Amino acid sequence: MMMNKQKFIDKFMAAFVLLAIFKLIGIAAQLFHESFWSVVGTLAIFLVVVFIILLVITSLKAKERNERSSGKRGSSGGSFYLENALFDRIRSKYEELAEKYIAEKDYKKAARVYMNLLQDNYRGAKTLEDGGFYNEAAVVYLKKLKNKSDAAVCYEKAKQYKKAIDLYKEMEQKEKVGDLYKEINDLKNAHTYYQMVVDDYTANNQMVKASLIYRKKMEKTEEAQKILLKGWEEDKDAFNCLNNYFANIFDIKELKTEIRDLYRKTPDYRKTTYLDAMKHEFRKDPKLQEVTKNIAYEIIAEKIGTRSEIVNELKYFNPDDGVILKDISRFKTGRNKMFRN
Structure with missing residues (x-):
């Protein structure tokens, strides 16, 4: 027990000596960019701190010698407290040294x-990483911390794209791999990985996300529209697919035609979804109001017999018509009376 404590104190003494050496080197380095008296002041403060810590160490060693000579066994609590106090003091000095190096923008020394x-x-x-030593940071993340994600980010910041690509491949971040291939103008490989992402999204019925890869990353607008139409037709996130499909048609005349043509092909069970899309298109542009309102009226007329609440949708296509709201109210009141009778 006593021998372990003695070894503990000796280790702390060695650590303290190492700290003192670092500190003295730092103070000496200040002579190159600070005044002589400023450095002397820093040295004086350091010597006071050294003196205090040496007193603590000396006191602790003396206490251990006394316990050893008197054969005491029950004072481990006080010794443990002193050991922790000494450890905390030295650790705080290391922290201060690192902060000082950071303040001086000497990031490598602070990292050490x-x-x-x-x-x-x-x-x-x-x-x-904060100091801009991205390659060095990447090595530490990868070798010491086994952190591929942060290492890849650092390699990317260092423009070491091939190293970053290898790590992103290992992590199966296919879209990121595609982005980096695109960054180095390797469009063939970029599109290969983007297509993998599209395939993954479509396999999970995420048609809108797949279309965004086609449109924004691969610049394949037609493919994006095809996959949205596929989602609509196969009822895979149907409303969002239809909404995005219309949003990608910027010519109003072409959009009006597409709205009519697509409605003619819409099966009966999906017409209420089409009606929801028409509410959005109605508000988009005044030139679309006639075609969208006509389709909406047709759907409402077809469905009102089985879904009386659909009459409420009329107000979305007549926002400024107070009469239509009264008509809706009278219709609902009359229908309720009919059911009560």
């Missing part, structure tokens, strides 16, 4: 303090 003295590899890597 974090990794070698404080055994904190993550803060070391983050410090290197």
Whole structure:
């Protein structure tokens, strides 16, 4: 027990000496960019701190010697407290040293303090990254922390795209791989990986997301529209597919024609969904109001016999018509009376 405590104190003494050496080197380096008296002041403060810590260490060693000579066994609590106090004091000095190096923008030295003295590899890597040493940070993330994600980000920042691509492939981040291939103008590989992403989305019935890859990443507008139409026709997120399909048609005349033609092909069970889409298109442009209103009236007339509540949809196509609201109210009142009778 006593021998372990003695070894503990000796280790702390060695750590403190190492800290003192780092600090003295730092103070000496200040002579190159600060006044002599400023450096002397810093040295004086440091010597006071050294004196205090040496007193603590000396006191602790003396206490251990006394316990050893007197054969005491029951004072481990006080010794443990002193050990922790000493550990915390030295650790705080390492923290101050790292912060000082960061303030001086000497990020590599700060990172070494974090990794070698404080055994904190993550803060070391983050410090290197903050200082712009992306390659060095990536190595720490990858080798010491096994963190492929942060390592890939650092390689990307360092423009080491091939290294980043390899890591993103390992993590199966296909869209990111495509983005980086596109960054280095390797469009063939970029489109290969983007197509993988599209295939994954369509397999999960995420047609809108698949269309966005086609349109925004691959610049294949026709393919984007085809996949949205496929989603609508196969009832896979039908409303959002239809809404996005119409949103990608910017010519109003062409859009009016497409709205009519697509409605003619719409099966009966999906007409209420088409009606919801018409509400959105009605508000988009005054030139679309006639065609969308006519389709809406037709759907409402077909469905009112089995779904009386659909009459409420008329108000979306007559926002400024107070009479239509009264007609809807009279219709609902009359229908309720009919059911009561």
